[in-house]
Amino acid sequence: MKIAFFSTKSYDKEFFETYQDQQEIHFKYFSASLSIDTVALARGYDGVCVFVNDKLEEETLQQLAAVGVKLIVLRCAGFNNVNIEAAEKLNMKVYRVPAYSPQAVAEHALALILTLNRKTHKAYNRVRDGNFSLERLQGFNLQHKTIGVIGTGKIGASFCKIMQGFTDSILAYDKYENETVKAMGVKYVDLEYLLENSDIISLHCPLTPETKYLIDATSLQNLKNGCMLINTSRGALIHTGDAIEALKEGKLGYLGIDVYEQEEHLFFRDLSENIIQDDQIARLISFPNVLITSHQGFLTKEALQEIAKVTFQNILDFQAGKETENRVVSN
The missing domain is CATH 3.40.50.720 (NAD(P)-binding Rossmann-like Domain)
Incomplete structure (x- = not known):
């Protein structure tokens, strides 16, 4: 499975690459944040991996769906930056990491x-x-x-x-x-x-x-x-x-x-x-x-390890069609 990884920092690659060789999941790392202006980078990928300041509003989601994206995996607990209702209408599944640390x-x-x-x-x-x-x-x-x-x-x-x-x-x-x-x-x-x-x-x-x-x-x-x-x-x-x-x-x-x-x-x-x-x-x-401080509260070794581990598991659960508590659905 191919995943476009947005808002990449050095510490993201360090911890995600630890797990990448263990699974048939392939990341392409982009330093750019995901928005309406960068959707084209996701063309040819099955999913996107995003963080807190990536903006997945309705128009962005529509364009993601148009280029074949079916999965959104968040590297964080909050999901206010994703229009969940719009994602559901487009048959896109959204997962998060609810308790990384x-x-x-x-x-x-x-x-x-x-x-x-x-x-x-x-x-x-x-x-x-x-x-x-x-x-x-x-x-x-x-x-x-x-x-x-x-x-x-x-x-x-x-x-x-x-x-x-x-x-x-x-x-x-x-x-x-x-x-x-x-x-x-x-x-x-x-x-x-x-x-x-x-x-x-x-x-x-x-x-x-x-x-x-x-x-x-x-x-x-x-x-x-x-x-x-x-x-x-x-x-x-x-x-x-x-x-x-x-x-x-x-x-x-x-x-x-x-x-x-x-x-x-x-x-x-x-x-x-x-x-x-x-x-x-x-x-x-x-x-x-x-x-x-510039949103560094999550930045510990233990938290980064857990974020990578759970994100990989979320992708595997999506592939298996397994419903989990990490999936975000509208109320």
Whole structure:
């Protein structure tokens, strides 16, 4: 089976080539992302393998079907970048990797919290410049702080477990309560209560029409003054313009993001010699209490191994006509 592999990075090839010799599955690696402008690259392939910023909208899917593509395999858990209903109408099957490493993303959320709080990134740069001053590096103890967790699937549950090592006050909000999380002693509350009472809030929910701009001007005004907000899920959970205003007002005390709603124009590429045209990301970078990483929460050896392994299995299941829980279907 021939698969066109889009948005390829060196680490993708490293881990996928480990499995490629074991199966009759042949990848052609393209560095380009998949969109309406690059569909022609998929001509002659049975399927496409895509990542978070590949755009599979209805017109793109129609053209993929026209060149013979029958399978879409995602190298990620989220699938908001694929029009699932359109894919089904075209008799194209979509598979994802639902839980490649919840711990990897949860641990990265903690890294953002600790770095923002204790300013280790600033201390590192100071010491390299011979500056050993401790001025303006003050942080706060996490012990006894209230942590709010929005979204308690596998990643959210892993994050709750990690944070129990720091505090016994964890609040959670989710439309569907996780019994495992409840058994940990985490208290489920409504969203308004969580926003008003949390010192740190971490987002771990998928991007859906219901959750888009979950954090906007209204919800930001409900935050406890100086609250820290962390997002390692999807960029459009936060209305960026509203977050900037809350930072300027001092309502939002810290912001740590591994995702950004316009990241497809920025992330996963070296733009160090370019003028950044995105005024919002430039404004965020200018804040001393904002920390941005470029969607690296998944980037651990264990996660990359699991992504490759499960993606190969998804392709084999498609070939065998086997239905699995990894297949994405419309509601």
